[in-house]
Every structure is written in C-alpha cells, then in structure tokens.
Amino acid sequence: MELDRFKKVLKASDVKRLVVTSAMLAMLPRADPDRDVPIRVFDNQKRKVYEFKLSSRQRGRYKKPVFQSRGWRVFVNDRGIAPGDVLYFWEEEYQIHGTRYRIALYKPDLFPHL
Numbered sequence: 001m002e003l004d005r006f007k008k009v010l011k012a013s014d015v016k017r018l019v020v021t022s023a024m025l026a027m028l029p030r031a032d033p034d035r036d037v038p039i040r041v042f043d044n045q046k047r048k049v050y051e052f053k054l055s056s057r058q059r060g061r062y063k064k065p066v067f068q069s070r071g072w073r074v075f076v077n078d079r080g081i082a083p084g085d086v087l088y089f090w091e092e093e094y095q096i097h098g099t100r101y102r103i104a105l106y107k108p109d110l111f112p113h114l
Contacts, residue, residue, distance in 0.1 A: 005090040012083045015076055017068030020054065027091045027101070031056045031065040039067070041089075041101045043075070050075045050103075079105050 006024040029037055036053035053069030086106040091099050
C-alpha cells in the first residue's frame with residue numbers, strides 16, 4: 001500500500017549528496033548521529049536495488065541528514081542525473097515484507113511535454 005510520495009527538483013548540490021528534507025525524513029528510519037543508516041531503495045524504472053546511507057552531517061552550517069554514500073553516487077551515475085531532473089521517492093507497506101522504499105526519476109530535458 002502506497003503511503004506518501006516525495007518529489008524534489010534536483011539542484012547541482014543534490015548530485016553529490018541528496019539533502020533529505022523533513023517530508024522525506026518522515027518516511028525513513030531515524031537518522032543516527034553516530035553511524036550511517038542503510039536504506040535499500042528499489043528503482044522502479046531500472047528495476048534495480050540501490051543501498052543509500054542516511055548520514056547526519058556533523059560539521060558545517062547545515063545539519064540536515066543526507067544520502068551521500070557510494071550507493072547514491074552509483075544511482076546518480078547509472079541514471080545520468082543532472083540539475084533540474086525530478087526525483088520521486090515513496091514508501092510502500094507490505095504485510096509480509098514490511099516497508100519498501102521506491103525511487104523514480106523524471107528527466108524534463110528528455111520529455112519536456114509530459
């Protein structure tokens with residue numbers, strides 16, 4: 001059962017590390033300031049599972065959690081993500097398997113009239 005959907009137009013900074021907003025954070029397990037939390041995400045379009053690491057930034061001005069792991073970079077490279085692309089992220093609940101996270105990408109440069 002689909003619960004909620006998060007949509008974000010990606011900025012140049014998101015290509016390196018995706019800032020996890022409050023709306024998205026509400027779907028995810030709690031961030032742990034002492035360690036990265038692995039989040040397995042299924043790419044609906046490529047039919048592939050990626051493992052992102054939810055990290056709490058300890059330094060700098062911005063303390064929001066981010067996805068900044070090798071898994072995020074692999075996803076970015078696999079999908080050819082660029083600023084302006086639109087990311088969709090949602091969770092689905094299953095009786096047997098529990099929570100599953102899904103991700104999809106819309107590239108407006110390829111499909112400007114959708």
